[in-house]
Amino acid sequence: MQRKKNSSNNWETNQGSSRRGGRCSTVAAVCLGLLCVLLLAAIGLLWFKFSGEREDLSKSFSDLDGWRYFRSSMYYISTESKSWSEGRQFCRERGADLAIISSREESEFIVKSMGKGWIGLTDTDTEGTWRWVDGSALTTGFWRSGEPNSKVGDEDCVATGGGYDPVWNWGDYPCNHQFVWACEKRIFN
CATH class of the missing domain: 1.20.5 (Single alpha-helices involved in coiled-coils or other helix-helix interfaces)
Structure with missing residues (x-):
């Protein structure tokens, strides 16, 4: 058991x-x-x-269709002509503003991209005191010889591409003139 x-x-x-x-x-x-x-x-x-x-x-x-990258920004070059303020309004509606140029290379890029056209520089607030659309003062300019000159009166807005020089080609124009323009969206500040 x-x-x-x-x-x-x-x-x-x-x-x-x-x-x-x-x-x-x-x-x-x-x-x-x-x-x-x-x-x-x-x-x-x-x-x-x-x-x-x-x-x-x-x-x-x-x-971003139509936008181009250069350094730390995206640029839109218009294909139609408008006044400086209309071009700026177009840019701002797209989260950008008219281009602020801070180097020779950037100026050359914009001129090669659009030829003669508006950038974000004006002296509308104080004659002769050039400011960018973000309020900063102009420190480096690429003016064509004899510019800025207010030759035809109230020339308060700046366009690039006047003349033959690929760099020294900025001129002041009446803001109601019709040119293409360059918008800029900064990617990195």
Whole structure:
């Protein structure tokens, strides 16, 4: 009988192990199932978020049609002619402003891109005090010989591209003259 008891005890011990193993397998399966559900939910949320961002990015790129990159700014060169203030309004409606030129290379880039056209420089507030559209004072100018001159009276706005020199070609003109213009969106300040 002792053998049966031991046999019986072993059988009961084995049966208990088997039951515990079954419970562990069930708990593991439930946890794995919950993990799968959570992963699927996370993937769904990421896909939804990515789809929205992709549409926003696509819209941003389409809004930049016609814009060109140079150094740390995007530039839009118009194809139609308007007054200085109309050109500026066009730029501002697109989150930009008329171009502010701070280097010889930038001036050359703009002149090569548009020829004769408006930039964001004016002395409308105080005659002879040239300021950029952001309010900063002109420190480096690329005036054509004899400019600025207010030759025909009230010449308060600046256009590039007058004359043959690719750099020294700025001139002051009446702000109501019709020229193309250059908008600038700064990417990095």
